[in-house]
Amino acid sequence: MAFDWRSIFGYQTFKMVRVKDLRLGVIFRIFQLLILVYILFEIIYNQRYLKTETPVPGAIRVTLQAPDNLDIPSYCNGPTPCTFWGANEIQYPSDSAGYAFFTTRASARNYPNPPGCNSLRTTSPSDPCVFKPSNNNVTILPTSYIGGIENYTMMIEHSIRGEATSIAIRNGLMTGTLYYSDGKTVYTTKTNASRAKENPRADGDIFTVQDLLTASGANLDAPSTAPGANKAAGETYRSSGIVIAIVINYQNVRLKKDDIVYSYLPRVIDGNEYKVTENILNSTDGSITLIDRHGIRFVFQQNGSIGVFDFVSLLTSLVASIALLKVAELIVEIIMLRFLPEKDVYEDVKFDETRYHGGEVEVKTENKKLPKTETKERDEERDF
Numbered sequence: 001m002a003f004d005w006r007s008i009f010g011y012q013t014f015k016m017v018r019v020k021d022l023r024l025g026v027i028f029r030i031f032q033l034l035i036l037v038y039i040l041f042e043i044i045y046n047q048r049y050l051k052t053e054t055p056v057p058g059a060i061r062v063t064l065q066a067p068d069n070l071d072i073p074s075y076c077n078g079p080t081p082c083t084f085w086g087a088n089e090i091q092y093p094s095d096s097a098g099y100a101f102f103t104t105r106a107s108a109r110n111y112p113n114p115p116g117c118n119s120l121r122t123t124s125p126s127d128p129c130v131f132k133p134s135n136n137n138v139t140i141l142p143t144s145y146i147g148g149i150e151n152y153t154m155m156i157e158h159s160i161r162g163e164a165t166s167i168a169i170r171n172g173l174m175t176g177t178l179y180y181s182d183g184k185t186v187y188t189t190k191t192n193a194s195r196a197k198e199n200p201r202a203d204g205d206i207f208t209v210q211d212l213l214t215a216s217g218a219n220l221d222a223p224s225t226a227p228g229a230n231k232a233a234g235e236t237y238r239s240s241g242i243v244i245a246i247v248i249n250y251q252n253v254r255l256k257k258d259d260i261v262y263s264y265l266p267r268v269i270d271g272n273e274y275k276v277t278e279n280i281l282n283s284t285d286g287s288i289t290l291i292d293r294h295g296i297r298f299v300f301q302q303n304g305s306i307g308v309f310d311f312v313s314l315l316t317s318l319v320a321s322i323a324l325l326k327v328a329e330l331i332v333e334i335i336m337l338r339f340l341p342e343k344d345v346y347e348d349v350k351f352d353e354t355r356y357h358g359g360e361v362e363v364k365t366e367n368k369k370l371p372k373t374e375t376k377e378r379d380e381e382r383d384f
């Protein structure tokens with residue numbers, strides 16, 4: 001058998017049927033338009049042109065500052081007195097990466113060392129020198145509220161970097177928005193300009209403690225729902241402590257190159273109290289001072305999706321969404337072959353049938369089901 005070069009260098013192509021039917025044409029274009037709108041929405045609105053990743057958290061630093069002047073707030077006139085502390089005494093511990101604790105209620109007692117004891121160095125669990133809070137104590141501070149804590153200002157600094165991308169940025173260069181706990185309503189926005197106006201030397205976002213409490217839906221004077229709270233006495237969150245979780249979500253600005261913004265999404269955790277005990281050992285006389293602190297615990301969590309423009313990402317999303325256009329063709333074809341009154345005619349036009357008969361292949365190309373009048377109609381239709 002001779003080698004057929006023409007079949008090797010032949011080119012194969014599909015045969016198409018052009019259906020000139022206004023009904024099908026309109027349906028097809030409507031589907032195409034809807035899918036096109038969807039593709040554009042996906043690519044532009046959902047930023048499918050970016051190569052994205054979850055940011056790698058940098059440092060989060062929260063510092064507290066006392067206001068210039070404080071009045072005596074009304075809750076100080078109740079049965080629990082107030083004490084007025086500096087910012088360093090309120091924030092505990094002073095270095096807080098990823099969280100911050102601000103005292104709202106405190107008490108302090110000093111437990112003198114029994115003579116001849118060293119509470120750090122004991123010989124057995126029953127050694128009388130093992131430290132236990134006892135009745136032998138000196139009250140340094142009776143249980144008191146920290147006066148005016150709501151008016152203290154806090155500065156939040158944070159940063160992120162990318163792993164696959166070269167992004168590395170601190171929040172002082174980005175625009176940040178504080179949202180209410182519903183995650184949609186804006187409480188306030190911090191931009192380059194607003195930061196420069198507030199304090200040109202500040203590196204982060206400045207809020208009052210009240211700002212974050214309001215945004216997160218917390219009220220220190222509301223009765224605490226914590227299981228450990230004394231509900232009969234109407235113990236408030238100021239007394240039991242409170243936990244506020246703040247997600248910092250980083251995003252690219254749509255259609256702007258290398259512009260990243262973030263949002264603070266605070267939410268109070270219902271019924272979660274918070275208490276820290278600070279233990280101070282006096283190494284001279286061996287006495288131990290316990291400061292019992294209840295307060296506001298802010299927990300920060302950095303998250304989001306940051307990215308850079310990437311042609312391959314754009315191409316991948318385009319190809320994936322353009323496959324959707326096939327769906328439009330499929331739907332129209334089902335309508336054409338199954339639901340139109342002329343479905344038999346369309347079926348004849350679309351499919352050629354072959355039959356193997358007596359050692360020969362017959363190709364059936366005639367449209368036997370096509371009456372003469374309909375052929376004419378079809379010819380007329382072609383004209384519009």
Ligand SMILES: *[C@@H]1O[C@H](CO)[C@@H](O)[C@H](O)[C@H]1NC(C)=O
Nearest residue numbers: 069070071072073147148151
């Ligand atoms: C806190 O600030 C508000 C608004 O500036 C002021 O009305 C209020 O008296 C202040 N509270 C205290 C305890 O100073």
Ligand SMILES: *[C@@H]1O[C@H](CO)[C@@H](O)[C@H](O)[C@H]1NC(C)=O
Nearest residue numbers: 109133134135136137138139
């Ligand atoms: C401290 O001493 C007083 C009595 O002096 C007592 O009522 C109180 O329970 C003691 N505190 C602790 C934590 O033991």
Ligand SMILES: *[C@@H]1O[C@H](CO)[C@@H](O)[C@H](O)[C@H]1NC(C)=O
Nearest residue numbers: 172173174175191192193259
């Ligand atoms: C803020 O200012 C810095 C330079 O001071 C600039 O790099 C950055 O793009 C600015 N950000 C916005 C959102 O304007």
Ligand SMILES: *[C@@H]1O[C@H](CO)[C@@H](O)[C@H](O)[C@H]1NC(C)=O
Nearest residue numbers: 281282283284285286287289
């Ligand atoms: C430790 O105890 C000694 C003796 O009682 C006292 O003089 C000193 O002031 C105490 N130090 C602190 C930091 O309380």
Ligand SMILES: *[C@@H]1O[C@H](CO)[C@@H](O)[C@H](O)[C@H]1NC(C)=O
Nearest residue numbers: 054247249301302303304305
């Ligand atoms: C972080 O954000 C991504 C998308 O932005 C989300 O899928 C993921 O659940 C978030 N993770 C946390 C811990 O919030």
